[in-house]
Amino acid sequence: MDHAADAHRTDLMTITRYVLNEQSKYPESRGDFTILLSHIVLGCKFVCTAVNKAGLAKLIGLAGETNVQASKQKKLDVLSNEVFVKALVSSGKTCILVSEEDEEATFVEPSKRGRYCVVFDPLDGSSNIDCGVSIGTIFGIYMMKDSHEPTLDDVLQPGKQMLAAGYCMYGSSCTLVLSTGEGVNGFTLDPSLGEFILTHPDIKIPKKGKIYSVNEGNAKYWDGPTAKYVEKCKFPKDGSPSKSLRYIGSMVADVHRTLLYGGIFLYPADKKSPNGKLRVLYEVFPMSFLMEQAGGQAFTGKLRALDLVPTKIHERSPIFLGSFDDVEEIKALYAAEGKEE
Numbered sequence: 001m002d003h004a005a006d007a008h009r010t011d012l013m014t015i016t017r018y019v020l021n022e023q024s025k026y027p028e029s030r031g032d033f034t035i036l037l038s039h040i041v042l043g044c045k046f047v048c049t050a051v052n053k054a055g056l057a058k059l060i061g062l063a064g065e066t067n068v069q070a071s072k073q074k075k076l077d078v079l080s081n082e083v084f085v086k087a088l089v090s091s092g093k094t095c096i097l098v099s100e101e102d103e104e105a106t107f108v109e110p111s112k113r114g115r116y117c118v119v120f121d122p123l124d125g126s127s128n129i130d131c132g133v134s135i136g137t138i139f140g141i142y143m144m145k146d147s148h149e150p151t152l153d154d155v156l157q158p159g160k161q162m163l164a165a166g167y168c169m170y171g172s173s174c175t176l177v178l179s180t181g182e183g184v185n186g187f188t189l190d191p192s193l194g195e196f197i198l199t200h201p202d203i204k205i206p207k208k209g210k211i212y213s214v215n216e217g218n219a220k221y222w223d224g225p226t227a228k229y230v231e232k233c234k235f236p237k238d239g240s241p242s243k244s245l246r247y248i249g250s251m252v253a254d255v256h257r258t259l260l261y262g263g264i265f266l267y268p269a270d271k272k273s274p275n276g277k278l279r280v281l282y283e284v285f286p287m288s289f290l291m292e293q294a295g296g297q298a299f300t301g302k303l304r305a306l307d308l309v310p311t312k313i314h315e316r317s318p319i320f321l322g323s324f325d326d327v328e329e330i331k332a333l334y335a336a337e338g339k340e341e
């Protein structure tokens with residue numbers, strides 16, 4: 001290692017420094033959030049290492065169980081869930097955890113309890129594990145409503161009440177995108193330092209995009225507005241060029257591209273899945289929070305996604321999110337359909 005050449009790197013903005021700087025703006029801050037986040041970051045580093053080693057460590061394959069969503073649960077899902085549950089409980093700053101992999105919410109024992117509720121999908125996009133395509137962790141953070149015995153109501157809050165949200169993408173590099181409610185920042189893991197470095201400061205999504213992202217295999221089940229929107233993407237009548245289609249099938253990767261390049265990501269309701277596929281608490285809300293913070297929009301087909309009030313921890317919702325103007329178009333189509341009825 002060339003230490004002389006590396007000396008200039010010690011002023012890099014690491015995620016720890018970034019969060020400390022942010023929190024120092026609030027004199028009343030007790031440092032709890034910084035500690036919680038450092039535990040989440042450690043969890044991401046563990047999962048990143050496990051994902052990178054999956055083939056070697058023979059982690060690929062079924063764990064022999066099905067999770068609450070009845071999808072096939074992979075060994076890496078099980079491992080990632082354990083990693084995050086342990087990381088979050090040991091932070092001493094959490095009271096309730098909701099994970100995609102666990103049917104019930106975890107209530108942290110009183111001696112280890114803090115004020116934060118964390119909702120997360122420890123390893124999303126699991127169908128992509130075996131072929132080495134990008135997968136990721138998604139998380140959202142709420143504060144307990146008030147200091148009482150924690151109850152499920154503390155996590156069944158609308159997304160607009162989240163304090164922070166983010167995702168970590170395990171792709172060609174490991175990228176953590178975070179919002180604490182004041183814009184969106186992206187950090188890339190430098191494996192030689194073991195640190196996430198601020199590489200994408202103040203991410204703003206382009207106001208209008210050239211890409212749409214949806215599982216078109218479900219087209220025969222779509223409702224009118226979704227079908228009309230996708231038709232418009234392919235055959236625009238206003239003389240504008242048609243949009244490109246990109247669909248990875250990992251929400252983290254599809255949303256990450258949407259955030260950086262602009263465009264729209266859709267997981268609509270359809271006749272097979274009237275509530276769509278994606279889960280409100282740990283998929284729809286964190287990604288909608290990030291989109292709004294980056295200047296985009298997120299819509300359920302009926303309302304602003306972050307206004308939704310979940311009634312069950314594993315509830316699903318249709319979602320359309322991305323560039324402001326693109327989401328505006330789908331909103332107009334749903335509004336027009338409402339008038340036709």
Ligand code: AHM
Nearest residue numbers: 071124125126127215249250251252
């Ligand atoms: P998972 O939580 O079982 O991994 O499913 C969620 C994933 C998302 O990452 C992705 O957007 C979506 O499922 C893809 O679904 P489909 O294969 O129906 O297109």
Ligand code: MG
Nearest residue numbers: 100121124125
């Ligand atoms: Mg998921």
